Amino acid sequence: MTSHTDNGATDPKFFDLKDLPHIVRPLDRRDKVETDILNVIGNTPLVKLERIPKEEGVQCDVYAKCEFLNPGGSVKDRIAYRMVADAEHKGVLVPGKSVIIEPTSGNTGIGLALAAAVKGYRCIIVLPEKMSDEKVNTLRALGAEIVRTPTEAASSDPDSNINVAKRLAKEIPNAVVLDQYNNPCNPLAHYDGTAEEILWAMDDHLDMLVIGAGTGGTISGTALKIKERCPSCVVVGVDPLGSILAQPHDVNKTDVTYYEVEGIGYDFIPATLDRAVVDRWVKTDDVHTFNMSRRLIKEEGLLCGGSSGSAMWAAMQAAKSLKAGQKCVVILPDNIRNYMTKFISDQWMEARNFKPLIKHETLWWWDKPLLEEMVQRPAVTVSSDSSPRDAIAALRNTHAPMLFIIDQNKSIKGVFTADNVRRRVTNLSGNTSETLDKFTVKKYYKVDLAQKPTLGLISRILDMTPFVAVVKTDDTPLKLEQPVGVVTSDDLLINTIEVNHVNGK
Numbered sequence: 001m002t003s004h005t006d007n008g009a010t011d012p013k014f015f016d017l018k019d020l021p022h023i024v025r026p027l028d029r030r031d032k033v034e035t036d037i038l039n040v041i042g043n044t045p046l047v048k049l050e051r052i053p054k055e056e057g058v059q060c061d062v063y064a065k066c067e068f069l070n071p072g073g074s075v076k077d078r079i080a081y082r083m084v085a086d087a088e089h090k091g092v093l094v095p096g097k098s099v100i101i102e103p104t105s106g107n108t109g110i111g112l113a114l115a116a117a118v119k120g121y122r123c124i125i126v127l128p129e130k131m132s133d134e135k136v137n138t139l140r141a142l143g144a145e146i147v148r149t150p151t152e153a154a155s156s157d158p159d160s161n162i163n164v165a166k167r168l169a170k171e172i173p174n175a176v177v178l179d180q181y182n183n184p185c186n187p188l189a190h191y192d193g194t195a196e197e198i199l200w201a202m203d204d205h206l207d208m209l210v211i212g213a214g215t216g217g218t219i220s221g222t223a224l225k226i227k228e229r230c231p232s233c234v235v236v237g238v239d240p241l242g243s244i245l246a247q248p249h250d251v252n253k254t255d256v257t258y259y260e261v262e263g264i265g266y267d268f269i270p271a272t273l274d275r276a277v278v279d280r281w282v283k284t285d286d287v288h289t290f291n292m293s294r295r296l297i298k299e300e301g302l303l304c305g306g307s308s309g310s311a312m313w314a315a316m317q318a319a320k321s322l323k324a325g326q327k328c329v330v331i332l333p334d335n336i337r338n339y340m341t342k343f344i345s346d347q348w349m350e351a352r353n354f355k356p357l358i359k360h361e362t363l364w365w366w367d368k369p370l371l372e373e374m375v376q377r378p379a380v381t382v383s384s385d386s387s388p389r390d391a392i393a394a395l396r397n398t399h400a401p402m403l404f405i406i407d408q409n410k411s412i413k414g415v416f417t418a419d420n421v422r423r424r425v426t427n428l429s430g431n432t433s434e435t436l437d438k439f440t441v442k443k444y445y446k447v448d449l450a451q452k453p454t455l456g457l458i459s460r461i462l463d464m465t466p467f468v469a470v471v472k473t474d475d476t477p478l479k480l481e482q483p484v485g486v487v488t489s490d491d492l493l494i495n496t497i498e499v500n501h502v503n504g505k
């Protein structure tokens with residue numbers, strides 16, 4: 001079942017799910033007492049949405065499949081449990097002996113750590129630094145060990161979470177990588193579970209199914225079964241801008257860019273994604289995504305995560321083509337807990353321009369722009385070919401809160417902070433004889449003078465971090481970012497309260 005795309009390139013071969021052994025659990029089960037928490041996975045509620053579809057001018061009925069209500073907080077509990085059960089059945093995993101290692105954006109990790117906690121496995125989760133600290137803390141609480149990898153590492157890079165997991169599996173005795181990107185139990189869990197539940201709830205009739213794609217397991221498994229029983233159902237795939245899952249597959253050309261939403265989108269086509277089942281793709285961006293997640297929480301009371309906003313926003317675009325009485329099901333993959341310090345925080349949203357800055361009418365300086373002369377801590381720079389030890393010495397000698405790391409063109413490669421060095425050395429067993437690149441922070445809070453940031457915005461960012469980098473984008477076509485300096489809370493106070501005092505206000 002190999003599928004060919006526009007330019008003739010070939011996707012990985014998808015599995016023949018029908019031929020695999022099936023486990024369809026009883027639907028609508030209501031046992032008085034559950035044997036363990038893993039038994040509670042699945043059978044999630046399907047909830048009719050009353051407000052957002054109306055506000056968006058959507059005529060059809062829209063239902064949310066609340067996967068965020070799974071015990072580990074996401075749809076990925078299903079596949080974690082299924083992969084573990086299958087590997088135990090085959091004798092690949094032996095409780096008390098095997099070590100589970102998995103590359104993940106976090107939720108599969110939480111599902112595996114949950115199963116590992118209940119069944120008694122050591123579990124090592126390898127996830128990119130981009131993923132939230134809330135996921136990491138949940139994983140740690142479940143007893144998992146964590147290895148974090150650089151966000152910017154491409155999947156083929158030796159430092160990617162996928163390759164680091166492979167390497168660890170070679171080094172650690174009795175290690176097993178269940179490998180959600182290549183394991184047929186991933187789509188199978190949805191073919192046997194998620195799809196059966198939706199078909200049961202909808203009496204085998206729905207007109208549209210909207211699902212975000214990461215590994216593609218959810219969309220491939222669910223859509224395949226639903227199309228068998230309801231062939232007219234239109235399957236809509238959701239893929240963030242910056243990912244290639246929706247693109248014609250061209251290995252020589254990728255438009256991979258950074259986006260904040262977690263769990264969906266990749267820079268390669270996983271074997272667990274069957275693009276042949278997707279009738280239509282909708283590309284999403286972070287602004288629409290997170291604002292829709294906030295609306296799902298505020299207007300529908302659904303305590304879901306970021307990719308739920310992507311799926312719902314895409315559903316609102318696609319379902320406009322449906323008529324009254326038709327039915328659209330959208331899957332909400334994970335829960336609010338994973339993002340308490342991210343899109344749930346207004347400051348986090350405002351700092352990224354995902355939401356307008358809150359108003360503060362009583363503060364005279366709130367809407368005033370930050371001027372270059374107000375930046376009292378000039379940029380201290382270090383060249384990208386310096387050593388971490390030189391950079392630490394520069395921090396100590398200048399008392400600067402952070403250094404800008406610059407290349408030969410004097411454009412910024414990232415920043416260097418003592419806090420990041422300490423974290424890397426203590427949590428990731430890094431050491432200061434590594435290259436400066438390993439200690440370069442690429443995502444940091446900054447404002448660009450070219451965009452006339454207000455003091456209010458700086459104050460909101462300072463709610464989250466002790467200092468804000470100030471940069472200036474030049475007018476050249478390359479739009480190079482030049483370092484200007486650093487602003488801290490006391491700099492903001494000098495420019496606001498002190499002026500206030502001098503003015504006798």
Ligand code: P1T
Pocket residue numbers: 074076103104105106107108109212213214215216217218219262263264305307308333334
């Ligand atoms: O992998 P897939 O079945 O396509 O599900 C996509 C998805 C959507 N939303 C969230 C929040 C997710 O975490 C995921 C997928 N997550 C992983 C691949 C993972 O390792 O957790």
